[in-house]
Amino acid sequence: SKTALDDFEVISTIGTGSYGTCKKIKRKRDGKVLVWKELDYGAMSETEKQMLVSEVNLLRELRSPYIVKYYDRIIDRARTTIYIIMEYCKGGDLATIIAKHKRDGQYLDEEFIWKILIQLTQALQECHQRKNGRAVLHRDMKPANVFLDTDRNVKLGDFGLARVLHHETSFANTYVGTPYYMSPELVNNQSYNEKSDIWSMGCVLYELCALHPPFTASNQTELNRKIRLGDFSRIPACLSDDLNNVISKMLHVEVSQRPSIEELLADPIVSGRRSRME
Numbered sequence: 001s002k003t004a005l006d007d008f009e010v011i012s013t014i015g016t017g018s019y020g021t022c023k024k025i026k027r028k029r030d031g032k033v034l035v036w037k038e039l040d041y042g043a044m045s046e047t048e049k050q051m052l053v054s055e056v057n058l059l060r061e062l063r064s065p066y067i068v069k070y071y072d073r074i075i076d077r078a079r080t081t082i083y084i085i086m087e088y089c090k091g092g093d094l095a096t097i098i099a100k101h102k103r104d105g106q107y108l109d110e111e112f113i114w115k116i117l118i119q120l121t122q123a124l125q126e127c128h129q130r131k132n133g134r135a136v137l138h139r140d141m142k143p144a145n146v147f148l149d150t151d152r153n154v155k156l157g158d159f160g161l162a163r164v165l166h167h168e169t170s171f172a173n174t175y176v177g178t179p180y181y182m183s184p185e186l187v188n189n190q191s192y193n194e195k196s197d198i199w200s201m202g203c204v205l206y207e208l209c210a211l212h213p214p215f216t217a218s219n220q221t222e223l224n225r226k227i228r229l230g231d232f233s234r235i236p237a238c239l240s241d242d243l244n245n246v247i248s249k250m251l252h253v254e255v256s257q258r259p260s261i262e263e264l265l266a267d268p269i270v271s272g273r274r275s276r277m278e
């Protein structure tokens with residue numbers, strides 16, 4: 001039988017993203033706590049609705065312990081709203097964690113950063129090296145889209161939704177935040193590719209280390225210049241050269257010089273750290 005809205009009770013609103021509202025919900029039959037994201041498709045064209053359907057179908061196929069699990073979807077035609085039901089990540093998002101450490105003037109410890117690095121890479125591996133089909137690019141990886149579960153394991157979220165919403169007509173396209181994580185190829189109006197996700201992952205990991213993005217500026221032009229130059233300062237001195245080396249590789253301005261997912265996982269530093277963790 002189809003899942004219906006009254007199979008759930010809303011506990012609270014977690015927040016509002018570029019596409020709509022995220023609510024914490026409880027499944028009545030077993031009390032399981034989940035979230036749903038409400039998207040109003042009322043103003044979407046037929047093509048955009050088609051894109052939304054295909055993006056949601058892609059969400060179903062992405063199965064990894066490091067990607068927010070998709071459960072179901074409910075379509076309420078009366079309200080022209082789709083409810084996408086996903087796993088609830090108790091640990092919140094990295095943007096909140098970084099802001100807290102910045103406020104307290106305390107860096108994150110290196111072991112935690114390596115754990116995030118390894119698990120984010122594995123989350124991207126699932127998307128870039130999908131068995132049965134084309135790679136799914138995240139396109140919008142940033143600290144606010146990386147969640148943690150109870151054991152502080154990574155849960156990469158909001159897949160695909162980024163693409164359907166970067167469609168020119170959707171209101172979500174209006175930049176709410178500064179695109180600190182734009183890759184050089186995007187700044188140069190070249191195409192977005194798998195290596196662009198690697199760049200964004202490098203920016204997220206850099207910000208976990210330094211508690212600020214690698215490239216900052218007070219306006220877009222200045223930001224674009226810094227991104228094209230790829231000049232960023234070393235992560236804090238208390239963090240190892242190994243960590244600095246791996247993150248610096250991800251932030252290579254030249255797409256061809258930037259490692260792919262498989263090259264990252266094959267890197268002796270990364271595989272060495274990974275084997276010590278699992």
Ligand SMILES: CN(C)CCCNS(=O)(=O)c1cccc(Nc2nc(OCC3CCCCC3)c3[nH]cnc3n2)c1
Nearest residue numbers: 014015016017022035068086087088089092093095096
């Ligand atoms: C905006 N943030 C900096 C802080 C405000 C919000 N707190 S928070 O740090 O995200 C937070 C606190 C406690 C639990 C969770 N768990 C959670 N959140 C999701 O999305 C959050 C939503 C994303 C779009 C923008 C608004 C917030 C999930 N999506 C799938 N599973 C999810 N699990 C999140």
